[in-house]
Amino acid sequence: MGGFFKSSVGRKVAMALSAFFLMFFLLQHFAINILSVLNPDLFNEVSHFMGTNPLIQFALQPVLIFGVVFHFIMGFVLEIKNKKARNVAYVKNNGAANSTWMSRNMIYSGVAILAFIVLHFIDFWFPEINTKFIKGDWSGTIEGVEGFRYYEELTHKFVSPIRVGAYVLAFVFLALHLLHGFTSAFQSMGATAGRKKTLQNIGKAYSILIPLGFIFIALYHHFNH
Amino acid sequence: MNLTLKIWRQKDSSAKGQMVDYKVTDISEHMSFLEMMDVLNEQLVGSGDDPVAFDHDCREGICGMCSMYINGEAHGPDRGVTTCQLHMRMFKDGDTITIEPFRAAAFPVIKDLVVDRTSFERIQQAGGYISVNTSGNTQDANAIPISKHDADEAMDAATCIGCGACVATCKNSSAMLFVGAKVSQYALLPQGQVEAADRVQNMVAQMDLEGFGNCTNTGACEIECPKGISLDNIARLNRELMKAAVK
Ligand code: HEM
Ligand code: SF4
Ligand code: FES
Numbered sequence: 022m023g024g025f026f027k028s029s030v031g032r033k034v035a036m037a038l039s040a041f042f043l044m045f046f047l048l049q050h051f052a053i054n055i056l057s058v059l060n061p062d063l064f065n066e067v068s069h070f071m072g073t074n075p076l077i078q079f080a081l082q083p084v085l086i087f088g089v090v091f092h093f094i095m096g097f098v099l100e101i102k103n104k105k106a107r108n109v110a111y112v113k114n115n116g117a118a119n120s121t122w123m124s125r126n127m128i129y130s131g132v133a134i135l136a137f138i139v140l141h142f143i144d145f146w147f148p149e150i151n152t153k154f155i156k157g158d159w160s161g162t163i164e165g166v167e168g169f170r171y172y173e174e175l176t177h178k179f180v181s182p183i184r185v186g187a188y189v190l191a192f193v194f195l196a197l198h199l200l201h202g203f204t205s206a207f208q209s210m211g212a213t214a215g216r217k218k219t220l221q222n223i224g225k226a227y228s229i230l231i232p233l234g235f236i237f238i239a240l241y242h243h244f245n246h
Numbered sequence: 247m248n249l250t251l252k253i254w255r256q257k258d259s260s261a262k263g264q265m266v267d268y269k270v271t272d273i274s275e276h277m278s279f280l281e282m283m284d285v286l287n288e289q290l291v292g293s294g295d296d297p298v299a300f301d302h303d304c305r306e307g308i309c310g311m312c313s314m315y316i317n318g319e320a321h322g323p324d325r326g327v328t329t330c331q332l333h334m335r336m337f338k339d340g341d342t343i344t345i346e347p348f349r350a351a352a353f354p355v356i357k358d359l360v361v362d363r364t365s366f367e368r369i370q371q372a373g374g375y376i377s378v379n380t381s382g383n384t385q386d387a388n389a390i391p392i393s394k395h396d397a398d399e400a401m402d403a404a405t406c407i408g409c410g411a412c413v414a415t416c417k418n419s420s421a422m423l424f425v426g427a428k429v430s431q432y433a434l435l436p437q438g439q440v441e442a443a444d445r446v447q448n449m450v451a452q453m454d455l456e457g458f459g460n461c462t463n464t465g466a467c468e469i470e471c472p473k474g475i476s477l478d479n480i481a482r483l484n485r486e487l488m489k490a491a492v493k
Contacts, residue, residue: 025491028450029460030422030484099460103418106459108351112252112265113344115318116417116466124464125417205463211485213478 037209137191199228310409348414412467418459426479
């Protein structure tokens with residue numbers, strides 16, 4: 022088994038597994054975030070539950086972080102290996118003749134997502150860690166705000182047009198990443214289903230609607246604050 | 247038609263190569279691409295220059311030798327053809343055509359457009375065979391029932407001619423379409439089952455050792471493959487390796 026994950030095929034399987042996990046997480050993240058538009062009170066309740074439940078904080082959160090880190094490190098490892106596999110570049114190469122831009126530039130869309138994740142951590146994750154683990158405040162409340170603080174903090178973040186712009190751009194790259202990645206992950210797992218119309222359409226819907234939904238949430242809070 | 251050719255010239259494997267411009271005139275649109283190259287070489291020999299070295303053998307799309315990267319595509323702009331099957335009518339009078347060798351670290355250039363593809367042979371030797379006792383007691387292959395579906399897919403996979411266009415085309419120089427085809431042609435048949443696990447593990451190990459890249463599922467190989475080998479064969483390769491790993 023150890024030999025399997027050292028092989029080129031095995032690495033791709035590992036890549037796809039981490040990607041499936043991330044795509045599932047993204048769906049879950051979206052489901053919670055859209056509550057901030059539909060029902061702020063419920064959004065606060067769920068955020069407090071997610072932020073203080075020990076199972077989520079101490080079991081699922083580390084798994085998620087591992088998943089993200091594994092995915093982008095493996096992405097870089099594969100990219101370096103793939104670059105080495107062609108040591109002399111073509112003078113003329115017509116990539117567009119046989120493949121999509123998305124499929125040829127996963128590393129660039131990936132790096133854009135990584136930059137976003139760093140920004141996103143600075144925006145939301147580090148303040149949370151600071152409040153809960155450094156200050157030891159697990160109440161989910163803050164002075165001057167009635168009830169839980171999460172909704173207030175969220176809307177506050179989307180005041181800055183620069184941040185909103187960065188988020189929107191990042192989600193465009195996420196869509197590009199997923200437009201190839203969704204079906205690619207099935208192929209990596211050995212499933213030909215990714216090559217069938219049904220799953221391709223589901224992939225397209227997921228890759229466009231989820232990022233678009235996140236963009237909507239960011240813009241909604243920007244213009245309604 | 248009259249054409250300008252930009253061709254990669256490289257004296258030997260250690261020399262530093264470069265693109266050189268040539269002009270050819272009165273090329274018939276009925277010529278194959280290799281016949282056009284023959285015209286150029288006649289011209290070069292006539293003027294005392296070194297002719298452009300390129301691989302070719304059958305000139306009918308069977309041997310897979312004619313490895314050229316033409317205008318940014320393996321075997322040129324046509325689909326489902328090797329370079330010897332590419333017609334000059336795919337080009338227009340006055341065109342400039344860029345001709346390069348297949349590029350991959352595992353396919354080093356020997357001279358000009360000739361590359362060393364013995365890495366493919368070593369992958370084949372690592373497991374692309376079945377061991378059969380041929381002492382005279384061999385069972386008639388037709389006596390083993392095989393479903394039409396499996397027979398067709400195995401036959402399709404077996405049409406791979408080992409040309410290397412998949413590697414040349416792939417942005418990662420991945421050989422997975424080739425290896426997928428070679429693994430599939432046995433994986434689908436009862437005769438291939440005995441050595442199935444060893445075969446896929448050894449062939450993938452050799453493929454990695456040769457320095458081919460990893461598949462990103464861009465699908466470029468399938469489109470440029472002269473034999474229409476399907477990407478499904480890479481999925482099968484992945485399944486076969488997973489099966490072998492949990493065995
Ligand atoms: C953190 C930054 C990220 C980087 C640097 C990155 C990089 C990459 C790269 C380079 C690949 C192609 C690997 C290959 O050659 O096969 C890839 C595949 C993929 N990525 Fe990402 N990615 C990132 C984040 C994400 C996120 C957040 C998601 C989903 C929500 C995601 C989903 C996928 C999927 C579905 C694939 C296809 C897997 C496969 O082909 O088997 N990625 N990623
Ligand atoms: S899979 Fe197609 S492109 Fe690759 S070596 Fe075989 S015939 Fe050539
Ligand atoms: S020369 Fe044999 S396939 Fe082209």
